[in-house]
Amino acid sequence: MTSTTRAWIHGRLFGACVSESAGDRPFDVVPLGQGRFQLIDGGRRRTAFAVVAGDAWVFLDGRVFVVPTSGQTTRRVSADDATALMAPMPATVVSIHVAPGQRVDRDALLITLEAMKMELPIKAPRAGRVTSLACHAGELVQPGVRLLEIDYGT
């Protein structure tokens, strides 16, 4: 999947590592200044917007892509990952719907967080038994802080 796309500017190799094959279709990209770019694909012209802040942020046709500098796609957190039971962002614990020792089904609502006036439900990624609670209602929690532990064993 990984290949290197090279950008030619005045005969000088500029280069960019990208996460997927860019194929052999040529694109012309003309910087227009202030983050605007003319993208010419054959005869078709479109306007794109981009800024680089570590990663490159690109806006094209209503979609936004964050292209990592390293060329690696961002790590995707799988549903099975224990981090699913951590706070995803700074938030307030609104309510706790389970108690230690309680068996829970997959997708059972465990904890309701609130951030920026929106409720964020924390659900069980798999069936299991709640072994301990590490937060209380009203508490302000930070990203990555463990909220509770579940034993996924039988």
Next chain:
Amino acid sequence: MFKRLLIANRGEIAVRVIRACREMGIESVAVYSDADRMSLHTTLADRAVRIGPSSAAESYLSISAIIDAARSSGAQAVHPGYGFLSENQDLASACVDAGLAFIGPPADVISTMGSKIVARRIAREAGAPVVPGETPVDQSDQAIAAAATAIGFPVLIKPSEGGGGIGMKEGHAAATLSAAIAQARREAIAAFGDGTLYVERLIAAPRHVEFQVLADHHGQVLHVFERECSIQRRHQKVIEETPSTVMTPQLRARMGAAAVAVARAAGYRNAGTVEFLLEGTGDSARYYFLEMNTRLQVEHPVTEQVAGLDLVRAQIRIASGEPLPWTQDALTQRGHAIEARVYAEDPISHLPQAGPLLLYREPSMPGVRIDSGVAEGSKITVHYDPLLAKLVAWGETREIARRRALAALRAFPILGIKTNIPMLVELLQHPRFVDGALDTRFLDVEGASLAARLSTGPTPDVLAVAAAARATTATPAAGGASRDIDHSSLDPWTSLRGVRV
């Protein structure tokens, strides 16, 4: 008319009110927290008063801080916007006590209509239908099942003290009800510490249709037609439009009259909204009073675009004692308007986003209006609501308005934090949205398929733009070009003409 008006709010609605004041020759006073020291509303107003630290509880939710700011700045009136203290009767009465005009209904009306139970009784007495339901005095399983049978299946069982959809269970027959009752009771106790249950008829796939009302201090109450707000996620509206695709002149007349009757019965003043659930289509559709919002709504611009009037100006004129300049018969609708709310949230996970707006360019095109509270360089914090901007498209027909909204969203670049624009673009093209076949469960049912369309990675054209952006970014530390490349002799700002990838 007032000489100076304080806006007890922030973000796009504060900006909206400041602009109305400027048009009307009224001096505007913004209030700001530490996080909003250089926010758009703070910099745009004629005066600005700091009211506290970043936490909303110590700033925008502090009645004493707001009253002090109004006194010290010499304001004569207070506009509460929406959210924060807009439906808090204590702010309304504190304004009156301080000799300030509160731009909204009287404190006792806010209190009355803020109680769902009292509002429901007022609506029923005014002739507006309500969803049949009750809190059985006897809370035994048998009594609740009997109440459900009397109300008629299907039913919804929910915590009497609840909200936010927690503990709500559907019941489809008396025989299978006990499991639903037990589960709802358990969740009610866990979430609210009270297991009392409420039973109501389940409206399976309703539309959310609300009516804008205006009431002056001279006895005139009128409605400014409906807004359909069925596209919502977890009770947060995403897209609103007017007219509703199922509305007929007869149904509009009936629902509008019901909304006016509710407002009149409540002793309402200023701008408000009467919300209904709508079941079925056309003249035979059934509607049920849901609640009344005693403030200006987020989605008020769609009404303004189609009715051709300024609701904020109307609010200020009503509060200053002027009579409404229109009669019901003089109000007309022209064309169609659609509002898309642009939120700082991940379009797939819906998690709120915080960070700087590295690039933010609002589109400008015929029939498109943007109400926003941010600008390029603004920092979005976790302290407040994630609404960045409202994109409102008007057209002679719904299809023209839809296409304009779509074209405008595709030309609305926001970089630095993720927004829901990609999701809005997919939503506006969904066949059910195109057909106007909407109900409040739309995003519950279609949300996953919309998200799936957004999960694809960057295409080669996007990678080409990313490469060009790196090549033209002056700061090497920003992670531009890459290893094995020598660009020491090249100044991209002067020599770059085109990038071929």
